[in-house]
Amino acid sequence: MIKNNAVLATVIFAMVVSVSSVSYTFYQLYQTNRAKHIDNIFTKHSLISQIYHTYLIKQTSQPMFEANLALYDLEEINDEKMHEMIIRHGRILKTDGNADEIMDEYVLSISPFETQVSQQVITSMIEYKDNIYFWVESSRHSVLLEDMKIEPYRALNLLSAYGTLMSVLLISFALIIYRLRPLRRLRKQIARFGEGDMGVRFKTSGGDEIALIANELDSTQNKIRSLIESRTLFLRNIMHELKTPIAKGRIITTMLNDEKQRGRFEGIFERLESLIGEFALIEEITSGNQYHEKKEYRLIDIIDGAIDLAMVEYEAVEREIDASIKIEADYRLFVTAVKNLIDNAIKYSPEKSMKIWMEEGEIIFANEGEPLKKPLSYYIEPFTKEHPTKDSFGLGLYIVDAILKEHDYVLAYERRDLLNCFICVPVKTKRK
Numbered sequence: 001m002i003k004n005n006a007v008l009a010t011v012i013f014a015m016v017v018s019v020s021s022v023s024y025t026f027y028q029l030y031q032t033n034r035a036k037h038i039d040n041i042f043t044k045h046s047l048i049s050q051i052y053h054t055y056l057i058k059q060t061s062q063p064m065f066e067a068n069l070a071l072y073d074l075e076e077i078n079d080e081k082m083h084e085m086i087i088r089h090g091r092i093l094k095t096d097g098n099a100d101e102i103m104d105e106y107v108l109s110i111s112p113f114e115t116q117v118s119q120q121v122i123t124s125m126i127e128y129k130d131n132i133y134f135w136v137e138s139s140r141h142s143v144l145l146e147d148m149k150i151e152p153y154r155a156l157n158l159l160s161a162y163g164t165l166m167s168v169l170l171i172s173f174a175l176i177i178y179r180l181r182p183l184r185r186l187r188k189q190i191a192r193f194g195e196g197d198m199g200v201r202f203k204t205s206g207g208d209e210i211a212l213i214a215n216e217l218d219s220t221q222n223k224i225r226s227l228i229e230s231r232t233l234f235l236r237n238i239m240h241e242l243k244t245p246i247a248k249g250r251i252i253t254t255m256l257n258d259e260k261q262r263g264r265f266e267g268i269f270e271r272l273e274s275l276i277g278e279f280a281l282i283e284e285i286t287s288g289n290q291y292h293e294k295k296e297y298r299l300i301d302i303i304d305g306a307i308d309l310a311m312v313e314y315e316a317v318e319r320e321i322d323a324s325i326k327i328e329a330d331y332r333l334f335v336t337a338v339k340n341l342i343d344n345a346i347k348y349s350p351e352k353s354m355k356i357w358m359e360e361g362e363i364i365f366a367n368e369g370e371p372l373k374k375p376l377s378y379y380i381e382p383f384t385k386e387h388p389t390k391d392s393f394g395l396g397l398y399i400v401d402a403i404l405k406e407h408d409y410v411l412a413y414e415r416r417d418l419l420n421c422f423i424c425v426p427v428k429t430k431r432k
Helices: 003-042 045-057 062-071 080-089 156-194 209-253 259-287 299-310 331-347 396-406
Strands: 074-076 091-095 104-108 115-119 122-128 131-137 142-147 295-298 317-320 326-329 354-359 362-368 409-416 419-426
Touching: 003 091, 003 122, 003 156, 062 074, 080 122, 080 131, 080 142, 156 209, 209 259, 259 396, 295 299, 295 331, 299 317, 299 326, 299 331, 326 331, 331 354, 331 362, 331 396, 331 419, 396 409
Parallel strands: 317 354
Antiparallel strands: 074 142, 091 122, 104 115, 122 131, 131 142, 295 326, 354 362, 362 419, 409 419
């Protein structure tokens, strides 16, 4: 399936890679941008620590402390319930130390009789319900401050840029896939044309590369159709014109008194009639214009029909075929192919007998005789034969090969001990 849609699969793969790369890049950009935003906000903690130190060490008044906080848009949270909710459920964005390390440091003042306590201050930035809070702790006191000016990080601009870029990418790939649709339709049309459907049309509107290819194929198809029709008409006219003089010649032959001459002429005219019949069969198989109705038939019935057509004795053909075996075939054509194989096997057998059997789906026609001196490909060419005789034109195996190909079989040859084996090998094909 993937081989048949390699271009489409490549485009989809490129789309997945592009979307994944862009998404990962924007995610990294979001992480970096958010971290930088938090760092920028957190620089405010030094001011908060300074104000808090002044408040603790110099013991400034509460109004003065609140005034200093208001100067930097900070407001103390005194609501105990709110205080607990923020500390418990808020998300800590950053902390400048470890609260476990809070300790008292005693520093001697200038006066040897006075001691001041220097507190280590830990500042944490907390986000809660789209607000920023600073939780400032020391070993003796803590305070929760709300930043009235700064809002939490919002990636709206980044998301907008990401959405725009992703939309452009997806629309671009969607357009590419849409533009590739005619290729799939064209492939199906070419497959139908290859199977012999001469009525298929490739012509399409448009001026892009695919439309140009389709229109060129349509032009080529018209030329091929004209050539096939001309060839068919030519062959049929020739065969029709030859039948008339042959018929007249046979009538005149019956008037000859010399029996030897009469027999000679009758043989000539019979050969000519046989040749015309084989030409007609070849034209039907190779032209691609004929509709071959294929149905399921018992193989034994096809072989019996071929024996009758070959006019040989049933005793001369040994058959080891299961009567339940069926094949899908055009009865008349397949009987002709089997008839030619039977005729060939008996003709070149010293015993004038042969054997037919089935082996792993392959139909084998065997006879005793001399092995072939040349490859099978030589004998399936038209007008080639190893032993020229007046009864053969060298078209038998050529016709067999053409009929078998029409039925998804190929003809093979093996030498098994003293037997010449002509084998009909099924080819598994998927017609589209």
